[in-house]
Each structure stands twice: as C-alpha cells, then as structure tokens.
Amino acid sequence: xxxxxxxxxxxxxxxxxxxxxxxxxxxxxxxxxxxxxxxxxxxxxxxxxxxxxxxxxxxxxxxxxxxxxxxxxxxxxxxxxxxxxxxxxxxxxxxxxxxxxxxxxxxxxxxxxxxxxxxxxxxxxxxxxxxxxxxxxxxxxxxxxxxxxxxxxxxxxxxxxxxxxxxxxxxxxxxxxxxxxxxxxxxxxxxxxxxxxxxxxxxxxxxxxxxxxxxxxxxxxxxxxxxxxxxxxxxxxxxxxxxxxxxxxxxxxxxxxxxxxxxxxxxxxxxxxxxxxxxxxxxxxxxxxxxxxxxxxxxxxxxxxxxxxxxxxxxxxxxxxxxxxxxxxxxxxxxxxxxxxxxxxxxxxxxxxxxxxxxxxxxxxxxxxxxxxxxxxxxxxxxxxxxxxxxxxxxxxxxxxxxxxxxxxxxxxxxxxxxxxxxxxxxxxxxxxxxxxxxxxx
Numbered sequence: 001x002x003x004x005x006x007x008x009x010x011x012x013x014x015x016x017x018x019x020x021x022x023x024x025x026x027x028x029x030x031x032x033x034x035x036x037x038x039x040x041x042x043x044x045x046x047x048x049x050x051x052x053x054x055x056x057x058x059x060x061x062x063x064x065x066x067x068x069x070x071x072x073x074x075x076x077x078x079x080x081x082x083x084x085x086x087x088x089x090x091x092x093x094x095x096x097x098x099x100x101x102x103x104x105x106x107x108x109x110x111x112x113x114x115x116x117x118x119x120x121x122x123x124x125x126x127x128x129x130x131x132x133x134x135x136x137x138x139x140x141x142x143x144x145x146x147x148x149x150x151x152x153x154x155x156x157x158x159x160x161x162x163x164x165x166x167x168x169x170x171x172x173x174x175x176x177x178x179x180x181x182x183x184x185x186x187x188x189x190x191x192x193x194x195x196x197x198x199x200x201x202x203x204x205x206x207x208x209x210x211x212x213x214x215x216x217x218x219x220x221x222x223x224x225x226x227x228x229x230x231x232x233x234x235x236x237x238x239x240x241x242x243x244x245x246x247x248x249x250x251x252x253x254x255x256x257x258x259x260x261x262x263x264x265x266x267x268x269x270x271x272x273x274x275x276x277x278x279x280x281x282x283x284x285x286x287x288x289x290x291x292x293x294x295x296x297x298x299x300x301x302x303x304x305x306x307x308x309x310x311x312x313x314x315x316x317x318x319x320x321x322x323x324x325x326x327x328x329x330x331x332x333x334x335x336x337x338x339x340x341x342x343x344x345x346x347x348x349x350x351x352x353x354x355x356x357x358x359x360x361x362x363x364x365x366x367x368x369x370x371x372x373x374x375x376x377x378x379x380x381x382x383x384x385x386x387x388x389x390x391x392x393x394x395x396x397x398x399x400x401x402x403x404x405x406x407x408x409x410x411x412x413x414x415x416x417x418x419x420x421x422x423x424x425x426x427x428x429x430x431x432x433x434x435x436x437x438x439x440x441x442x
C-alpha cells in the first residue's frame with residue numbers, strides 16, 4: 001500500500017474532536033452501538049427464546065444466520081447505492097427499516113417467523129456500515145482513517161458489551177410485569193424503538209457535504225479530502241477494485257467467523273458449560289465483550305501511529321492485523337483443555353481483545369486504497385464478514401450439537417491462522433480512477 005498518499009504530518013495527528021466532524025463521528029458511534037445491540041440481543045435472549053419457541057441449538061443457529069444471508073449478498077450493492085444517493089438519506093431509511101425488523105423479532109412465534117425477521121434485519125443493515133464508511137470518507141482526514149474506524153467500532157463493541165445486561169434486565173422486568181408479552185419480546189420492541197429515534201436524529205443533523213454546515217471553518221474544510229459531487233464521481237473500476245480488495249475480504253472472513261462465535265455463542269457456552277443462570281452468564285459475557293471496546297480503539301490508534309511514523313501503509317496495516325489474528329488464536333487455544341469459569345472468561349476476553357485489534361484496520365484499508373468508492377470497497381471487504389455470518393452460526397451450532405465445544409473452537413483457531421497467512425502476503429495498493437490509471441501506465 002505504499003503508493004497511497006499520506007497527506008498529514010507524520011508526527012502530529014489531524015484533530016477530530018473540537019471540529020464539526022467530531023459531531024458526525026459521535027452520531028456514527030451511536031448508530032454503531034445501536035446496530036450491534038440490534039444484532040446481538042438475540043444471543044443473550046437465545047436460551048430463553050429457544051425454550052419459548054421450542055428450538056434446538058442447530059435451529060437457533062439457522063435463525064441467527066438468516067441475518068447474514070442478505071447481509072453478505074447485498075454488501076457491495078448496498079455500499080454502492082449509499083454512495084449514489086448519499087449517506088444522509090440512505091442511513092435514515094436503513095435505520096428506520098432495521099427498527100421495524102427488530103420489533104418484528106419480538107413478535108416471532110417459531111423458526112420461520114424468527115428467521116424472517118432476521119432476514120429483514122440483515123437486508124436493511126447490509127448497507128449500513130459501508131454507507132457510514134462513505135460518510136467518513138467525506139468527513140475524516142486521511143491520516144485518521146484507522147482511528148475513526150476504531151472509535152465507531154469500539155462503540156459497536158460497547159453495544160455488544162452492554163447488550164447482555166440491558167437485554168437480561170429487560171427480560172427480567174418484562175417477566176415480572178407478567179403482561180401479554182414475554183420479557184424477551186419486550187426487549188426487542190424497546191431496542192427497535194431506539195433505532196427509529198436515531199434515524200430521525202441522523203436525518204435532522206447530518207449533511208452529505210461538509211460545506212453545508214454553516215459553522216464549519218475554512219481550516220476544517222482544508223483538512224478534509226477533496227469533495228466530489230455525486231454527478232462527478234468517477235466510475236467504479238470494478239476489476240482492479242475486486243483484485244485489490246479480495247484478499248482483504250478473505251482476512252475479513254476469518255476475522256468474521258470468530259467474531260460471530262463471540263457474538264452468538266458465548267452466552268450459551270457459559271450457560272451450558274458452567275451451569276450459569278441468566279443474570280450470571282450475561283454478566284460474564286459483558287466482561288468478555290468489554291475487552292473488544294479497548295481492542296477496537298487501540299487497533300485504530302496503533303495503525304495510524306505506525307502510518308505516521310513510517311509513511312508505509314502496507315506495513316502499518318499488516319502489523320496490526322498480524323498482531324490481532326495471531327494473538328486471538330493463541331488465546332483461544334486454552335479452551336481446548338476444559339478450563340474453569342475464571343480461566344475461560346480471561347481467555348475469551350484476551351482473545352476478543354486481540355481479535356478486535358483487526359477491525360479498524362480492515363475497515364480503514366478500503367478508505368486508504370479507494371477513497372472515491374469507499375462505500376463500494378468497504379462493502380466488498382465486509383462481504384467476507386457477511387459470508388462468515390452465514391456459515392459460522394450454523395456450522396458452529398451443528399458442531400456443538402454433535403461434538404461439544406472443543407472442535408468448534410479448534411475450527412476458529414484454524415481459520416484465524418489462514419487469515420494471518422493471507423494478511424502477511426497481501427499487497428493492496430491505491431486504486432486510481434480510470435483516467436489517472438491509464439495515464440500512469442503509459
């Protein structure tokens with residue numbers, strides 16, 4: 001990636017806070033947190049839902065994976081559409097529709113209705129993060145790509161971390177209320193309403209063009225990437241972009257397989273292996289997932305700091321990815337030897353911390369190499385995560401039913417190792433618009 005430009009000082013980072021862009025980042029942090037509460041509340045409610053709806057672990061895995069089918073298939077399309085109509089309108093409709101999908105989950109009566117609600121959620125959220133990345137590419141200085149991706153994904157992991165306690169509390173309160181709806185149903189309905197509130201705030205406060213903010217300064221505008229009008233956006237160079245992003249997509253698949261294990265199965269693992277009740281396994285799950293909040297931010301900071309020091313994008317991004325992938329697989333290994341509850345919680349927390357070092361870097365690479373098509377490029381990259389979300393819950397759940405927990409964790413270790421090898425050898429470079437590319441090769 002050494003051909004990608006570094007536009008800021010190598011010793012001092014361009015500020016994010018104290019600028020209008022800080023408000024944009026804050027809005028996106030709230031969206032990422034809510035999005036992951038919406039996605040992962042089903043894992044905390046899972047043991048209760050499986051009993052209420054009469055589902056096996058394998059059937060529950062199918063319902064969870066239903067989210068990822070449209071999520072994976074529509075990543076590129078969703079990111080491209082978000083670029084075409086602009087992040088303001090796109091994220092408003094995305095947020096509104098995923099609110100409806102979350103509420104619909106609360107009214108599920110069996111496998112088919114639950115899977116249908118999850119399909120709708122995956123459909124609506126498929127364009128969310130690629131479109132948000134497109135918004136960032138307009139509002140974030142290039143030398144802070146990793147940092148901002150780390151901050152917003154830390155917010156998503158904070159949503160992961162608080163979701164078990166929030167959902168468990170709502171389930172308990174709903175059951176005490178003894179009304180017409182069960183506690184797990186109420187938890188989905190209330191979280192869906194929260195999503196709708198964010199969508200209204202976004203469309204009211206965000207603007208696609210930074211210069212449309214009346215209080216933005218000339219200094220801040222000069223720090224941002226050049227702004228291209230929608231009508232002037234160069235055509236997507238699909239072949240060169242796919243060639244560049246495909247190895248990153250595979251790394252994202254290995255990362256995504258293991259992330260879905262954490263987001264889907266850790267509550268059930270703690271409940272089944274150690275006989276924990278709802279309140280206790282929710283608390284231990286929160287401890288594990290909080291480690292990801294730190295990992296996301298630190299991974300983004302590390303990548304950008306290495307970039308400023310070396311000026312070498314490939315080296316900076318690769319170093320963070322290898323540290324995260326190898327650290328995560330090493331910390332998963334003790335789970336193969338039946339650790340006690342405390343040891344398992346520490347091991348899982350460290351593994352999740354290292355895994356999340358990768359997240360900001362994976363999302364920063366599309367912004368690094370294809371800033372003109374950041375939404376499309378990040379959609380290509382995140383297709384790996386989406387595909388992992390289809391196969392990971394289903395295969396992991398089936399392996400749990402057939403063999404217990406050790407073999408599923410071993411599969412995760414192998415996939416992390418394959419992702420690390422790919423990260424070590426991949427060489428993504430700046431993808432130029434067609435006219436510039438032709439001039440460069442002459």
